[in-house]
Amino acid sequence: MHAVPYLTVPAPEMARPGGPTSLAMALAACPEWWRPLVDYCLDTRWCQLLEQTEQHEVWLLSWLPGQGTDLHDHGPASGAFAVAAGTLTERVVAKSGRLPTEVTHELAVGHCRAFGPHYVHQVTNSGSVPAVSVYVYTPARTVMNRYQLEPPGLRANGVSVDQ
Ligand SMILES: [Fe+2]
Numbered sequence: 614m615h616a617v618p619y620l621t622v623p624a625p626e627m628a629r630p631g632g633p634t635s636l637a638m639a640l641a642a643c644p645e646w647w648r649p650l651v652d653y654c655l656d657t658r659w660c661q662l663l664e665q666t667e668q669h670e671v672w673l674l675s676w677l678p679g680q681g682t683d684l685h686d687h688g689p690a691s692g693a694f695a696v697a698a699g700t701l702t703e704r705v706v707a708k709s710g711r712l713p714t715e716v717t718h719e720l721a722v723g724h725c726r727a728f729g730p731h732y733v734h735q736v737t738n739s740g741s742v743p744a745v746s747v748y749v750y751t752p753a754r755t756v757m758n759r760y761q762l763e764p765p766g767l768r769a770n771g772v773s774v775d776q
Pocket of ligand 1: 685686687734
């Protein structure tokens with residue numbers, strides 16, 4: 614396994630009380646908050662923007678088994694996501710250096726990942742039960758850049774504004 618450079622290391626402010634990491638973890642650990650709000654979609658992962666301020670956005674997502682994202686980043690936004698139910702697999706691809714490096718994280722309930730700007734990852738529910746996660750972005754993000762990984766590296770593959 615290769616070490617993945619700095620983009621996977623959250624800035625210190627991400628972990629501060631009230632910051633993205635602590636907010637995502639607190640909300641994910643509060644099923645009485647997310648259970649009445651969550652929904653599921655047979656065609657693709659479900660997502661809902663629940664809060665938007667100048668400082669951050671809070672999204673609730675659900676993932677049926679097999680559902681996931683393409684490789685993507687969130688542009689200049691930083692953020693964190695926490696697993697509230699089920700399990701998720703995160704594949705991280707670092708762009709620095711001559712060749713991309715990859716690492717995979719298996720994330721169970723209560724696990725959280727924080728990330729900086731231009732962090733490229735792919736999230737999938739590889740488990741057998743539905744998963745739920747909470748994402749917090751700061752500042753409120755503006756784009757989701759999609760990528761494909763092919764020799765010699767990451768290739769841009771479109772932009773969208775949804776989660
Ligand atoms: Fe993402």
